[in-house]
Amino acid sequence: xxxxxxxxxxxxxxxxxxxxxxxxxxxxxxxxxxxxxxxxxxxxxxxxxxxxxxxxxxxxxxxxxxxxxxxxxxxxxxxxxxxxxxxxxxxxxxxxxxxxxxxxxxxxxxxxxxxxxxxxxxxxxxxxxxxxxxxxxxxxxxxxxxxxxxxxxxxxxxxxxxxxxxxxxxxxxxxxxxxxxxxxxxxxxxxxxxxxxxxxxxxxxxxxxxxxxxxxxxxxxxxxxxxxxxxxxxxxxxxxxxxxxxxxxxxxxxxxxxxxxxxxxxxxxxxxxxxxxxxxxxxxxxxxxxxxxxxxxxxxxxxxxxxxxxxxxxxxxxxxxxxxxxxxxxxxxxxxxxxxxxxxxxxxxxxxxxxxxxxxxxxxxxxxxxxxxxxxxxxxxxxxxxxxxxxxxxxxxxxxxxxxxxxxxxxx
Amino acid sequence: xxxxxxxxxxxxxxxxxxxxxxxxxxxxxxxxxxxxxxxxxxxxxxxxxxxxxxxxxxxxxxxxxxxxxxxxxxxxxxxxxxxxxxxxxxxxxxxxxxxxxxxxxxxxxxxxxxxxxxxxxxxxxxxxxxxxxxxxxxxxxxxxxxxxxxxxxxxxxxxxxxxxxxxxxxxxxxxxxxxxxxxxxxxxxxxxxxxxxxxxxxxxxxxxxxxxxxxxxxxxxxxxxxxxxxxxxxxxxxxxxxxxxxxxxxxxxxxxxxxxxxxxxxxxxxxxxxxxxxxxxxxxxxxxxxxxxxxxx
Numbered sequence: 001x002x003x004x005x006x007x008x009x010x011x012x013x014x015x016x017x018x019x020x021x022x023x024x025x026x027x028x029x030x031x032x033x034x035x036x037x038x039x040x041x042x043x044x045x046x047x048x049x050x051x052x053x054x055x056x057x058x059x060x061x062x063x064x065x066x067x068x069x070x071x072x073x074x075x076x077x078x079x080x081x082x083x084x085x086x087x088x089x090x091x092x093x094x095x096x097x098x099x100x101x102x103x104x105x106x107x108x109x110x111x112x113x114x115x116x117x118x119x120x121x122x123x124x125x126x127x128x129x130x131x132x133x134x135x136x137x138x139x140x141x142x143x144x145x146x147x148x149x150x151x152x153x154x155x156x157x158x159x160x161x162x163x164x165x166x167x168x169x170x171x172x173x174x175x176x177x178x179x180x181x182x183x184x185x186x187x188x189x190x191x192x193x194x195x196x197x198x199x200x201x202x203x204x205x206x207x208x209x210x211x212x213x214x215x216x217x218x219x220x221x222x223x224x225x226x227x228x229x230x231x232x233x234x235x236x237x238x239x240x241x242x243x244x245x246x247x248x249x250x251x252x253x254x255x256x257x258x259x260x261x262x263x264x265x266x267x268x269x270x271x272x273x274x275x276x277x278x279x280x281x282x283x284x285x286x287x288x289x290x291x292x293x294x295x296x297x298x299x300x301x302x303x304x305x306x307x308x309x310x311x312x313x314x315x316x317x318x319x320x321x322x323x324x325x326x327x328x329x330x331x332x333x334x335x336x337x338x339x340x341x342x343x344x345x346x347x348x349x350x351x352x353x354x355x356x357x358x359x360x361x362x363x364x365x366x367x368x369x370x371x372x373x374x375x376x377x378x379x380x381x382x383x384x385x386x387x388x389x390x391x392x393x394x395x396x397x398x399x400x401x402x403x404x405x406x407x408x409x410x411x412x
Numbered sequence: 413x414x415x416x417x418x419x420x421x422x423x424x425x426x427x428x429x430x431x432x433x434x435x436x437x438x439x440x441x442x443x444x445x446x447x448x449x450x451x452x453x454x455x456x457x458x459x460x461x462x463x464x465x466x467x468x469x470x471x472x473x474x475x476x477x478x479x480x481x482x483x484x485x486x487x488x489x490x491x492x493x494x495x496x497x498x499x500x501x502x503x504x505x506x507x508x509x510x511x512x513x514x515x516x517x518x519x520x521x522x523x524x525x526x527x528x529x530x531x532x533x534x535x536x537x538x539x540x541x542x543x544x545x546x547x548x549x550x551x552x553x554x555x556x557x558x559x560x561x562x563x564x565x566x567x568x569x570x571x572x573x574x575x576x577x578x579x580x581x582x583x584x585x586x587x588x589x590x591x592x593x594x595x596x597x598x599x600x601x602x603x604x605x606x607x608x609x610x611x612x613x614x615x616x617x618x619x620x621x622x623x624x625x626x627x628x629x630x631x632x633x634x635x636x637x638x639x640x641x642x643x644x645x646x647x648x649x650x651x652x653x654x655x656x657x658x659x660x661x662x663x664x665x666x667x668x669x670x671x672x673x674x675x676x677x678x679x680x681x682x683x684x685x686x687x688x689x690x691x692x693x694x695x696x697x698x699x700x701x702x703x704x705x706x707x708x709x
Contacts, residue, residue: 070672077461095460095675186655243546243567245653377459380674384480384658391657392569403479
């Protein structure tokens with residue numbers, strides 16, 4: 001009797017195994033997209049991949065890239081690689097590629113003519129190491145945005161500012177109305193990123209490149225960068241009463257009108273969208289802080305660890321193709337609030353802010369981002385410096401700039 | 413017990429020796445081997461993956477000129493002194509009070525020991541809320557009428573490490589109390605009677621007779637507390653994640669951040685070697701006095 005039940009159960013499991021489509025392969029994909037807007041965007045990728053007959057196993061890791069990357073890296077170096085994983089394209093996965101742990105995608109890329117469709121070209125360049133392509137860029141994220149709450153300015157009886165300087169001038173009036181002028185969350189990457197944005201906006205594109213690309217320490221200690229530190233000083237004074245940690249909590253302060261504005265990448269836009277806000281009416285976005293309209297071509301990319309299972313390898317190829325598919329690109333980027341990596345897709349559904357970004361992209365006013373220019377080590381030191389600078393109101397500008405120049409001098 | 417009478421010393425208790433081989437191997441390979449490996453690679457310029465290209469003391473020079481590391485060391489010193497002194501004093505006082513043959517002793521003991529059942533992460537989150545100015549203690553007191561009351565340690569750079577120490581004491585004192593209580597119960601009743609006959613006041617009996625007799629218990633407690641101090645990490649991560657700015661950073665967090673976030677293994681190894689060194693500097697003189705002295709005496 002018992003034997004029969006066992007056989008039946010066994011037969012049932014076998015039957016179940018064959019129930020799905022024959023080619024279905026599970027592929028685990030790890031990423032750190034967990035906020036409301038991000039989760040909605042990643043669901044689009046999963047949907048597109050599932051439609052190819054494979055199965056997207058979601059491996060979301062909460063707590064932003066800083067928390068997620070060590071987990072991903074130790075899984076890859078520890079011999080338990082996932083099917084595919086997100087990184088910011090640039091130098092985060094550089095050593096993994098050099099150690100031969102990542103899969104070379106050049107074949108897939110040639111087949112899909114990636115070099116022709118991906119724009120700007122610098123995106124694919126950051127995926128290329130020794131002439132081979134190792135990652136699929138999926139979006140362009142730019143940090144250079146100032147998000148302003150129209151409500152907050154109305155409450156303070158002010159017109160919405162046109163650029164950073166006007167915004168700084170409005171700060172006392174905002175404070176009087178009980179509004180935190182600038183929201184900067186407590187996580188270190190936020191204050192460090194805000195400084196980089198100020199550097200590109202106040203200092204200009206050349207200054208930005210001189211510091212981060214050429215790593216000119218003397219220039220970083222000079223008077224032009226001192227101007228940027230002056231602006232950063234304004235920012236830390238305006239951000240004094242923020243008292244939140246996560247970036248989306250800070251964005252939420254802008255959404256609810258508790259804060260006047262936030263310097264944050266275009267991923268903040270997803271949050272505005274989830275909250276049902278309209279660009280231009282409820283909030284205003286100023287690319288390049290309204291001073292220097294450039295956007296940085298940072299962003300996210302998927303890397304594919306080297307696997308032994310040929311079925312999974314095949315699924316990896318399918319995923320790589322799916323990610324760059326025009327339809328997926330549009331669906332994903334609209335939800336994410338980022339710009340697509342293909343120039344040939346139709347983005348009529350894009351909102352005001354995204355259209356501003358697309359226009360700047362079309363003009364070619366792009367700069368590489370720090371993820372592409374600096375090693376994680378230098379980035380971390382920079383984060384330590386600026387989180388201290390923003391938290392310690394009595395740290396002098398001279399001291400901060402001296403330490404900044406020292407980081408640039410030893411940067412790689 | 414002289415050796416000449418028992419030539420086969422090596423094969424005595426053979427079963428026990430064979431049984432302990434796995435543990436010996438673990439100790440040698442994992443602890444000693446891992447330590448040596450870490451120290452060795454701290455002299456290299458390893459980034460994301462360990463590589464053997466030696467750079468001498470570069471990592472250490474960089475470490476000691478980094479303000480975040482210096483802040484971490486300072487915080488660890490403050491945190492260490494506070495937890496050592498207060499958990500010993502409070503723990504002993506609680507134990508002495510519980511030892512007065514009070515009613516409901518079991519209840520009190522359970523209540524005081526309960527926080528220890530929580531992990532540091534939970535403790536940290538609980539105290540993050542309690543110390544939050546908008547939701548916690550400050551808010552409650554203000555709602556009671558003292559509107560100018562201000563108690564906001566976690567968002568103040570100069571106070572934050574004390575806010576963390578409060579949480580650590582809340583969690584750890586119960587254990588110290590239990591250890592002390594066990595020690596107190598181990599003191600022979602006759603000693604108390606003798607002291608009473610001699611007319612020695614209770615506090616003097618505690619201070620000059622009982623505490624010196626409890627020396628082994630104190631040493632055990634000290635080792636447990638000290639180990640907890642050096643490795644403090646999760647409490648800080650849960651309560652402040654090092655903030656505001658870098659005001660509540662601790663060495664263990666520096667090690668982790670530089671090894672994994674900054675992808676700079678060499679720097680992380682250098683920092684962890686310094687942590688090991690500080691433990692060795694404390695342990696070796698103490699062990700020498702404790703064990704070396706006894707043999708001679």
